[in-house]
Amino acid sequence: MAIHIKSPWEIEKMTKTGQLHTAIFAEVEPHIRPGVSTLELDQIILRAIQKAGGQAPQIGYRAGGTVPFPSATCMSIDDVVVHGLPSKRPLREGELLKIDFLFTYEGYTTDMARTYAIGKVSPEAERLMRVTEEAFWVGFKLLQPGRRIGDVAAAVQDFVERQHGLWCIREMVGHGVGRELHEDPQVPNYGEPGKGPKLRPGMTLAFEPMVALYPAKMVILADGWTATVGKGNLAAHYENTVLITDSGPRLLTGSQKAVPVER
Numbered sequence: 001m002a003i004h005i006k007s008p009w010e011i012e013k014m015t016k017t018g019q020l021h022t023a024i025f026a027e028v029e030p031h032i033r034p035g036v037s038t039l040e041l042d043q044i045i046l047r048a049i050q051k052a053g054g055q056a057p058q059i060g061y062r063a064g065g066t067v068p069f070p071s072a073t074c075m076s077i078d079d080v081v082v083h084g085l086p087s088k089r090p091l092r093e094g095e096l097l098k099i100d101f102l103f104t105y106e107g108y109t110t111d112m113a114r115t116y117a118i119g120k121v122s123p124e125a126e127r128l129m130r131v132t133e134e135a136f137w138v139g140f141k142l143l144q145p146g147r148r149i150g151d152v153a154a155a156v157q158d159f160v161e162r163q164h165g166l167w168c169i170r171e172m173v174g175h176g177v178g179r180e181l182h183e184d185p186q187v188p189n190y191g192e193p194g195k196g197p198k199l200r201p202g203m204t205l206a207f208e209p210m211v212a213l214y215p216a217k218m219v220i221l222a223d224g225w226t227a228t229v230g231k232g233n234l235a236a237h238y239e240n241t242v243l244i245t246d247s248g249p250r251l252l253t254g255s256q257k258a259v260p261v262e263r
Contacts, residue, residue: 003176003184005202010108011243014178014204017054017105018241018252021112024048024103034093034119038075042086045101046072054105057181066224073101074113076226081169081210081218081235082113083225093119096129098237102181111177111206112253113239125234128213131164132236135189135209143199143207143242143249149187150195152207157190160211169210169235171218172227177241178204201246208239 006014027048028041049056049072056072063069069083076084076098077091084098091097100113115129139156160166168189176183185197189209216229229235241252 003197003200003203004179005200006178006204006243007202010178011202011204013106013108014110014241014243014252017103017108018110018112020052020054020105021103021110021241021253022255024052025099025112025114028099029116032097032099032116032118033091035090037088037090038077038084038086038097039088041099042071042073042075045099049103052105054103057102057104057109061181069225073099075099076235076237079228079230079233079235081212081227081229082172082237083227085223085225091118094121094125096121096125096234096236098235100237100239102177108179109177109181110241110253111181111208111239112241113208113237115236115238124213127164128166128211128234128236131160131166132209132211133238135160135211136207136238136240139189139207139209140240140242140249143205143244145199145201145244145246145248147199148194148196149185149199150191151193153188153191153196154193156209160189160209167212167215169212169218169229172210174206174208174239176204177206199244201244203244204252205242205244206239207242208237210235210237 060068075086095118139152174187212229213234240254243250
């Protein structure tokens with residue numbers, strides 16, 4: 001396993017990339033509403049990426065034997081966890097939309113995802129969104145040098161499954177990011193304390209709890225990308241790029257929030 005420890009110069013580059021990435025999310029958010037298509041949102045984001053002088057590295061990306069990914073972003077609705085393809089279908093009241101995309105600027109890449117309620121959603125959807133975001137902050141606090149990936153994964157799984165009765169997605173995991181779109185180590189949202197690679201200052205991780213309402217095996221649809229937990233289920237996703245420092249974790253995307261953690 002080759003884990004890239006970033007130099008101070010690289011961290012400076014990734015900090016700038018993350019700031020621009022966060023600003024692009026802020027730019028698209030006012031447009032997220034019923035009646036707007038995910039293709040329209042994808043194009044707003046692509047224009048913002050180009051205006052910032054960056055690149056959309058997902059366009060043309062291949063994973064294994066898959067067909068090239070066609071879009072700048074993943075737009076995943078309701079039971080689709082990740083890798084949903086933007087389309088012309090208008091968003092509908094009550095749906096959950098996950099927007100997830102990588103952003104490259106001056107050779108360095110960050111990764112970020114959010115889940116949005118389209119209009120008024122059900123109480124169970126609201127709860128799913130809240131617990132998924134809170135799970136990120138539960139794990140974030142444990143991204144400390146000297147701890148192991150399994151410590152973080154086990155804490156997220158305990159919070160989501162034992163405390164809240166929801167389901168951590170098994171088939172998709174977080175990962176290192178920076179010089180490449182996907183680097184070592186893998187960062188799952190389930191596992192055992194004391195297992196996995198040790199966290200070290202200079203590691204940059206895409207940490208991303210992905211949570212479903214009900215236990216399910218994720219399935220990839222015929223397009224080779226769309227990953228679903230099945231009709232009638234719901235999924236939420238919350239992701240930031242995080243830098244491990246001597247004094248603890250630092251966000252490279254998003255912003256630190258005082259999120260009340262439900263126990």
